[in-house]
Amino acid sequence: MNVLNFFGRRKSAPVARERLQILLAHERSAIGSRPDLLNILREEILAVVGKHVAVDSERVHVKMNRGPAVSTLEIDIEIPNVARAKIAVNM
Amino acid sequence: MNVLNFFGRRKSAPVARERLQILLAHERSAIGSRPDLLNILREEILAVVGKHVAVDSERVHVKMNRGPAVSTLEIDIEIPNVARAKIAVNM
Numbered sequence: 001m002n003v004l005n006f007f008g009r010r011k012s013a014p015v016a017r018e019r020l021q022i023l024l025a026h027e028r029s030a031i032g033s034r035p036d037l038l039n040i041l042r043e044e045i046l047a048v049v050g051k052h053v054a055v056d057s058e059r060v061h062v063k064m065n066r067g068p069a070v071s072t073l074e075i076d077i078e079i080p081n082v083a084r085a086k087i088a089v090n091m
Numbered sequence: 092m093n094v095l096n097f098f099g100r101r102k103s104a105p106v107a108r109e110r111l112q113i114l115l116a117h118e119r120s121a122i123g124s125r126p127d128l129l130n131i132l133r134e135e136i137l138a139v140v141g142k143h144v145a146v147d148s149e150r151v152h153v154k155m156n157r158g159p160a161v162s163t164l165e166i167d168i169e170i171p172n173v174a175r176a177k178i179a180v181n182m
Contacts, residue, residue, distance in 0.1 A: 019118040027110040037143060044139040052131055
């Protein structure tokens with residue numbers, strides 16, 4: 001199965017865009033598991049990504065789903081060209 | 092679609108286990124995108140998770156796939172009961 005289908009998006013143009021998609025799924029048990037774990041991880045994971053790629057907040061889409069047993073968090077980041085220039089400089 | 096199917100695993104027993112699954116997909120463009128981005132993010136994301144949940148390295152499964160245009164990284168973490176005790180203490 002193509003991972004991009006999972007995010008329910010059509011594949012972007014082959015060359016033009018660079019994209020990073022992150023999906024977290026937290027399957028909780030009844031005892032003591034932390035319902036807000038994904039919320040906590042979200043900011044810190046975005047901070048980790050931001051250390052390596054210039055993230056434009058307007059090109060970051062976050063979707064959170066909280067079910068009775070499983071919560072999911074989808075983060076979709078389009079990496080702007082300037083980021084790639086930044087990567088080229090750091091190499 | 093149930094996210095756990097995506098990870099190609101049967102759903103674990105409803106109550107017993109708690110599990111965190113993380114999927115990263117890096118859709119690269121031809122110009123300047125960084126082929127090792129997922130490898131770099133892997134360690135730092137595991138470190139972020141480890142700050143909030145006791146991670147037992149024997150219960151962490153990592154799978155990396157590198158395609159011509161898309162690389163994927165799957166991290167599957169079973170959260171041991173002791174972790175939940177830790178969460179309970181921190182609450």
